[in-house]
Amino acid sequence: MKLVKVSIDGRAVTVAEGSTVLDAARTLGIEIPTLCHRDGLPHYTSCMVCAVRDLASGRWIPACSQPVAEGMEIEASSELVHRARQRILELLLSEHLGDCEAPCRRACPASLRIPEMCRLTREGRLDEAARLVVEDLILPVALGWVCPAPCERTCRRADHDRALAIRELHRRLGCSPDTAAVRTPRWPPRIGPTVAVIGGGPSGISAAVALRRRGYAVHVFERSSRLGGGLWASPAAANPKFAQAFAAELEQHVGVEIEWHLNTPIETAEELNHICSSHAATVLALGSIEPEQSRAWGLARGARGLIVDPATRQTNLPGVFAAGGVVQPGKMAVRSIADGQRVAAAVAGYVRTGHPTVWVSRFDSRVGRLEPGEVQQWVPDGGPDRGAFPGEMRSEQLDAATIAEAARCFGCDCRKAATCQLRRYADQYGADAHRFESPTRPPVILRRDHPQVVYEPGKCIRCGICVRIAAAAGEPLGMTFQGRGYSEQVAPSFNDGLEAGLGRVWRECVAACPTAALALRDRWDPMGPDHIER
C-alpha cells in the first residue's frame, strides 16, 4: 500500500493513497462537518459544508471526497474556513422549510416543552409529563392561574379548529394528585457555595430553585411575609383557590433545601454589602427598584430598570446579578420565571469559574405564517377535537378529557430537533437563516404515503443518502432525484408511494437522513434545551 504524506492545519499525517482529506483529518482528530457524506456509501459531493482550503492553489475543496495528494497542505480550522462553512450552511438554510421548535414553545418565555408535554400525556406517561412542566416552569400551577398564555395564541391548531388548552394542561399536570409523587423534587447534593437571592417573587423563586437544582445552596431574602410577589397582583389571584394551589405548589420547593428568609427587607448599602460579602453571588429579584435605591446601592440604572449585560444579566457590580421586573418591569410572571432560570445559569458559571455563563439561543428554523390550507398538513398528527375542553380551574384530574386534549397537539415541532445535523452545524457555526432569505417559499408538505415514515421535502438537503442506500440495497423502485436545478427533489421513482420507494430500507434511510426530511411518523426526539450555555 502506497502512503501519502499531507498536512492539515500544519500537522503532518501519513495516510494510505486513495484516502480522502476527511479520512486524513479524522486520523488527526480534526473535526470537519459533513452532511452528504456517509461512510460506506459512494461519494456524492453535494452539500459542500466540508469545505477546506488547499493552501498551494488557494482553491476550496470538499474534504469528504477529495483524494489526498502527496505534499498537500490543507487549512481546515481557520477563521476563513469557519466563515465559509457558515455561509454554505446559510445557503442551505435559506431553502430549509420547517420549524425546529414548535411555535408554542417559542412563544413561551420559559420555553416549556409543550409538544413533549402533550406527547407524554397522550401516551399516559403522566409522571414524566408532570416532571417536565415542573422542570421548565417551576411554578406550573400558579402560572396555570395567572399566565396570559401567549403559547396558545401561536398554536397551529388554532388555524384548524381551536388552539390547544396548553395552560390548563400544565396546571393540571402540576397539581394532579396522580403526579404528586414525582413532583416532589429530588435535589442534587449541595456541592457549591451559597448564593443569595433578594426577593421572593416569581423571578426570585425561579432563580433560587434553578440554582438549587444546579447544586448550590440558596438563601432567599423576602421583605414581606409571603412568597409570590407580583403573582398576587394578578386578578386571578383573588380567587381563594389560587392561594391554596400556590401554597401547595410552594411546598415542593420549601424546606431545608432552600432557606427562605421572610420579613427580611434588604435596604441599606451596608445590608447589601453584607449579603454580597457573605455569599458567592447575589441575585437581585426585587420586582422593581426605585432610582434612589439603585443609587444608594451603586447600581447603574436606565430609564426602566437596572442596566445589565444582556447575555449574562450581571449588573455593573461584579457578582451581583438581576432578574425579572427589576431589569424590565413587566406583567408576565412567566417572563420573570424564565429570567430567574437564565440568571441562575449565569450565576452558576460565575461561581464556578469567575465568568458568568452566556446563554445563547439554539438555532431555530421557522416556517412563519401559514398559507391558507397549509395547516391540513399537520391534521393527521393531532387527535380529534371533542368539543370545548371542560372549563378551566375546576379540576385537578388528569381524566380522559385531559388526555384527549393533549392528544390534539399536532406535534408541529421538528421530529429530529435534537439530532438534526443541519441544526447542530448551524449552532456550531453560528449560521443565520435569514442572511440569504428567499422572498418566496414553497408550500409545507408532509408526505405520509408510508405507514411508518413521514417525508418533508422542505427539509431535504438533496444529499441523496437515501437514494444511495436504496440503490445499494437493490430496491426495485428506490428513491431518486426528480427534476433538476433549484426545483430538484428527492422522490420515489415514478413519484410512486414512499412505501414502495423506500422499500425494505426505510428504517436505515430514516436513521441516515441528516435532517428530519425523513423521520418516523410517531417518533419525536426527546426535546432538548432551546439554548446553549457557553
Added chain:
Amino acid sequence: MKNPASKAPQEVRLDEVDRLIEQVGSSAEHALPLLQALQERYGYLPEVALRRIVERTEITAANLWSVATFYPQLRLRPAGRHQICVCVGTACHVKGAERVYEAVQRELRIPEGSDTDPDGEYTVRKVTCLGCCTLAPVVMVDHVTYGHRTADNLRAMLEDFARHSARAMADPLSGDNQSDASWEGEVRIGLGSCCIAGGSARVEAALREAIQRTGRRIRVRHVGCVGMCHQTPLVEVVTSEGQAVRYSRVRPDDVARIIEAHFQPTGVRRFLRLAEQAVEQVLGYGVGGDPSSVRQLDPRDSQVEAFTCRQMHIATEYCGSLHPLDLGEYRRHGGLEALRQCLTSRTFEDVIEEIERSGLRGRGGAGFPTGLKWRRVRASADPIRYVICNGDEGDPGAFMDRMLMESYPYRVLEGLIIAAWAVGAREGILYIRAEYPLALRRIGAAIERLRQEGWIGRNILGTGWDLELRIARGGGAFVCGEETALIASIEGRRGSPSLRPPYPAERGYRGHPTLVNNCETLALVPWILRHGAEAFASIGTPHSKGTKVFALAGKVARGGLVEVPMGITLRQIVEDIGGGAAGGRRWKAVQVGGPSGGCVPESLGDTPVDYEALQAVGAMMGSGGLVVLDEADCMVDVARYFLSFTARESCGKCSPCRVGTQRMLEILDRLCEGRARPDDLMRLEEIAELTRRHSLCGLGRTAPNPVLTTLRFFRSEYEAHLQGHCPAGRCVKLIRYEVGPECIGCTRCAQVCPVGAIPPNPYRPHVIRADACVRCDLCRTSCPTQAIRIVPNTNASTVAPVQPPELCTAEVPS
C-alpha cells in the same frame, strides 16, 4: 400538471415499446437514447412505456426516472401536435425574445400555467439557443427555423408553417459535387442552419428553376457556412472565366434576375443587361431589383473586406467554398492528409509532441493544454481508452461548434480520429446537442462516408488499428458540456458533474481513461499537423496560440461567424469586423464567453483575445460567443438574463450552485423590478463569491462572472435600479409608454396593441392605459411618427424620456 387542453394521448402499445428497446438497446447506457426514441414516437414519455423499459432492460427505475426528469428536452405529459421553440439565447434576448415568447402565447391563446394551446395544436417552450444568433429573435416550429421574429410577424410565421407543414425536415444538401470540366459556371449557395433559416432552401429551388430556363450547363453547389450570417441567404455566382460575384439576402424572386445577369444568350440583349447592371451598381442597388432585398457583394466593397480581412481561417479553412459532405473535394484540399501521415509515417509520441509544441489549448472554454491532455491519456496503463468529441454547445449566443460540424464534418472527424490514434483509443463518441439536427445528420453522413472509404472501422489503412465512432445525442442540458457530466450522460445517468480528480484522462467513460476534446479543438488538429506546430504557434500571443472562432452577434452591424487570430483585440472584432453597433449607435460592452464569461466594457475594448487577458478582466474565453451590447441594453437585465440561464441549467447537485444561483437571481429580479433593498448589492456580491469558490463544477464556479463583471464595470446602473430607475429603459417594471405630441391620431398603435390598452381615437392624440399595458413595445415600433416614448415608471411627469431600445427589423420569410 394535467393539461386538459392537449389532445388525447395516443394509446401506447407495449409491443411497440419492446421494438424500440430492441432497436436502441437495453443496457444501462441506453437510458437517454431510449427516452429520446420514446419522445420522438409519442411526443412525450408515457409512464406505461417507462415502466416497460424498467421491466425489459438493465435500467433501474431510479435511474430512468431521474434521467427522464433531468433533461429539458424530455417531457412527461402529452404535447401539442407541433412544437414551437422560442429561442431565448443571448442574442435573441437582447433583441426582445421575451416579448416574442409572450406574444406567441397570446397569439395562440395559451391558458395561464399551460404550454399548449386549447386545440392541442402547438406546444410552446423556451429553448436556450438555436444557434442562429445573427437572425435573432429566432423561433423554431417543429424543424423549421424562422428568423427576425417580432410580436407582429408571428401570425405570418404560423400561416407559413401551416402552408408548408407537410414539408418534412430534410437536409437540402445534395450528395458530393460532381467534378466535371464541362460546366459553364456554378452557383454556390450556403446551407448552414442560419442560411436555411434565412430561406436558402427555397432560394435554391428557385435557382434550379431559373437555371433550367437558361438551358445552360450551370451547376448548383452546396457549400457550408460562409460566416456572413448577417447577409443570408448568400448566393455566389462563379462564371466559367472564374469570376465570382456574391449576392446577399437573396429572395426567391431575385434569383431569375441574378441568373440572367450572368448566364444568358449572346446578342444585343446581353449588352443591354450589362449596361443596366453597371448603372445599378453605381446606385448601390442589387441586380434590377428591390434595393432592400438583394445586394451584390463586391469583395472590394469595404464592408465585405473589413469583415473578411482580419480573419484567418484554420478551423474554417476554405470557408464558403467546400461542400460539407464532398469527401473528394475535402481530400483535394489537403483533407485526411494529416491523418494519412499519422497512420503511415508518424509515431504517436511525435504527434503528441507536435500538438504540445503548437501551444494548442482547449477551445471549450477553460483552455487546458491539449497536448498535455493527450499525453495523460496515452500514459495510462489501462489499455482500454476512449475519445469523446464534445459537441454539446449549450452556451446561449454561441454556434461555432454547430457551424463546424455542419460545414466541416470531415475536419472534425479527422481531428477526432487523429486524437484517437494518438492516445491509443479504439472507440470514439461524438456528443452532439439534439437541438442541432443538421449537425447530427451531417456528422452521421460523414462517419458513414469515412467508414465506406476505410478511414473508420477495422484495420484502418492496413495498420491493424481499429476505430469505431458513434454519435450520442445530447438532451438539451447545458451542464453536459462539463466533461464529467457529459460522460455521465453518455453512460445513461443524469448529467450531473462529479468531483475531479479523478479526471476523465485517468478514469472517465466506463471507468477507463477518456480524452474529451471540444469540436473546435479537434478541427484545428489536421491543420497543425499539415503545416507544423511552428506555423500554428507563430499566430497569437505568448500563451494563447492559433485562432479562435467566435460567434459575433447581438447589436452589431455585421454579425456572423468569424475566425480570428488570438491576440486580436475585442475592439478590432467588434468595430473592424463587425462594423460596430448597428444603427450607428455606440456599443457599450461585449459579452464574452456566455454564461461563464463576463461583460467587457467598451473602455476595455483593447483587451486582446487571450485566455489569461480575458480572465484578468473577469470574463472568460468560454466557447466563443461574442454578444455586442449597445446603449439600449440594461446591464442589470443582462446579468439577470445569464443568471436565469445558469439557475435553470444548474443540475441541482451541489448546494452553492443550486441555491446560490437562485438567490442571486432573486436579488436581480428585485433590482429589475425596483424592489431591491439597499444592502442587496452587498448580498449579491457575497453569494457570487460563495458560488464561485465552492461549486462543484465549472458551471457553478463561473456562473457569477456575468454578475461580478457587470457589478465591477457598470455599478452605477445597479445603483440606479436601487433607486427604481432603469437607465436603459429596458426593465419593463421600471418603464411605461407615453404618447407624445407628435401623435397624428392614425390609430395604428391601437390596432396593434394586443391587450387593448390604447383606445382608438381617430385624428386625436392617443393615450396608453398604463394599467393594461404589457410593455410589448409593439405600439412604439409601429408608430409612423415616433410619437410613442419610453419613460421611467414614476408618477412625476417631468422626467426626461430615456433612450429607447433598438428597433428590431422585421423580416418575414416569403
